[in-house]
Each structure stands twice: as C-alpha cells, then as structure tokens.
Amino acid sequence: METRELRYFVAVAEELHFGRAAQRLGIAQPPLSRAIQQLERRLGATLLDRTSRTVALTEAGSVLLAEGRAALDAVHAAERRTRRAALSLSAAGRPGLVLVTKASASRELLAKLLDAYAAEPGAVPVDVILCGPAEQERLLREGRADVALLHRPFDSAAGFDTEELSTEGQVAVLPAGHPLTVRAHVHMADITGLPGLPLPRWPDSDGTYPPGPGPQVRDQAQLLQLVALGRACALAPESCRAQLHHDLAAVPVRDAPTVTTVIAWPPHSRSRAVADLVRTATRLR
Numbered sequence: 001m002e003t004r005e006l007r008y009f010v011a012v013a014e015e016l017h018f019g020r021a022a023q024r025l026g027i028a029q030p031p032l033s034r035a036i037q038q039l040e041r042r043l044g045a046t047l048l049d050r051t052s053r054t055v056a057l058t059e060a061g062s063v064l065l066a067e068g069r070a071a072l073d074a075v076h077a078a079e080r081r082t083r084r085a086a087l088s089l090s091a092a093g094r095p096g097l098v099l100v101t102k103a104s105a106s107r108e109l110l111a112k113l114l115d116a117y118a119a120e121p122g123a124v125p126v127d128v129i130l131c132g133p134a135e136q137e138r139l140l141r142e143g144r145a146d147v148a149l150l151h152r153p154f155d156s157a158a159g160f161d162t163e164e165l166s167t168e169g170q171v172a173v174l175p176a177g178h179p180l181t182v183r184a185h186v187h188m189a190d191i192t193g194l195p196g197l198p199l200p201r202w203p204d205s206d207g208t209y210p211p212g213p214g215p216q217v218r219d220q221a222q223l224l225q226l227v228a229l230g231r232a233c234a235l236a237p238e239s240c241r242a243q244l245h246h247d248l249a250a251v252p253v254r255d256a257p258t259v260t261t262v263i264a265w266p267p268h269s270r271s272r273a274v275a276d277l278v279r280t281a282t283r284l285r
Helices: 003-015 018-025 029-043 059-087 107-118 136-141 220-228 238-243 272-283
Strands: 048-050 055-057 097-102 126-131 147-152 161-168 170-175 234-237 248-252 259-265
Touching: 003 018, 003 029, 003 059, 018 029, 055 059, 097 136, 097 272, 107 126, 107 238, 107 272, 126 136, 136 147, 147 272, 161 272, 170 220, 170 238, 220 234, 220 238, 220 248, 234 238, 238 248, 259 272
Parallel strands: 097 126, 097 147
Antiparallel strands: 048 055, 147 259, 161 259, 170 234, 170 248
C-alpha cells in the first residue's frame, strides 16, 4: 500500500465527501474515486458505503482509517527526525538528541541522567525541551523529540518502547499551617472537596480543560503559587518535596496511585545515541 493511497483514503474518510476530499488534496475527483476503488479491489474489502447523497465508513474502513492515520503520522515523524539529523550533526559527525520532559518534573533524575550521559564515550549533545503536561507524548510521536520522560498513569506510553526508571508515591501539597499538615498521612477522600482548596484542572491533550471548580493550570510553578496563596491544593509525586518553599507542606496520600517515571522512545529507532542514553538511564535506577 502506497503512502499516496493512504492519504487519499484518509481524506475521503475524514470528509465523507469525495468532492471536499479532492479539493483538500488538490486533485480532481475522478482520479480520487478511481484510486479508492483500486485500493478496495487490492484489499478485497469495501471501505466506503456510497449512495448518491452520502458516504459512510464500513467496519473495514474504520479500521483502515485508524491504521492509516497512525501510519501517516509515523511517516511524517520519520521525515522530521531525518531532517533534524541532517541539520544537527555533532562535532563527532553524529546527530544530537532531543529529549522532552514535563517542566518541573523529574528534576533530580534529569540532571543525573544528563551528567552521566555526558561522561559517556561518544556522547552527543542533548537538547532538552521542557513542555506542558500531556505534551511529551505528542512531541515524541510527531518526531520533534527522540526520547521522552513520561509519568504513568498521567502520560500514555502506548506504542513506544520504554524502560522504568523510578516509582514513587504521591503527596498532598497544602498551604503551610493547614490542619491536615499535622497528620502523618491522609487519604484521597480527605483532599477532594476541601473547602476553598479545590484540586487544579490540567489541560487535556487537545488544550481544553475539563469542567470543575478548580483553577486552570499549565505548569507546576503556577500551581504551587496558587497553593501557597490558599487557592488550591495539589496531588504530586513525592519527589516534589525538593521544590517546596517554607509556605508549603506535603503530606503522604496513602491511597493515591503510584507514579512511575519511564524513559520512552519510538520502537523503530535505530539510533545508537538513543540506545546509549537509555542504557545510561537504566544504570541510574
């Protein structure tokens, strides 16, 4: 199956209209219709149910739409990585790496990883992208990064190769002096619905925020300031204690899900530099 055929089919499947799909692709409608018919014959499956007025996906067409989108995304990511490799050759003649991680997350681990890798023979320069929540996966999938630090269960590692680096519990971050801070531990029920201290709302992958009473936040620094001002509480990995100032306190949350930090990379990667960085990361466990 050719990339061109996939592009044609995805356009028709998304538009559900041959005329609009042809316009989107910049081609005439007759060759588009012929290309879809040829694809159906080759696959031995009807992909689209057509009438004089409507176009609808069959079950086989729905499967190909999902797989086609993923395949085209992978092709585009490969193109981006290839261009970056050509433009960013290090002094040793090897392309540098781009690592993406959520801002304010895994600070100590990231610093140790970069220092340990830099000391390795043949290490290449590593550019670090500090992004907002839920953005690492997209940047890695789109080929804008070579490797990422992800935090399960908040980030999805589906479709990537991964190695687990650390697992930790979570704490409730509260204004210093709050009555709950004198406890040895709390439960999720204690921090959900705290009067005047709602949990924050983080953006979804599409940039929109879920409904709720909590403040909209985009990064950890913003959240911690809101907590210090008495406008919110937070649930965060245990390692965040190192970032807390005197006006904040942390209490372990006994029944909160544990957070696992993983290093992730595309499964088709053949980069020696990626392999060396991953190997260095696993030695730090």
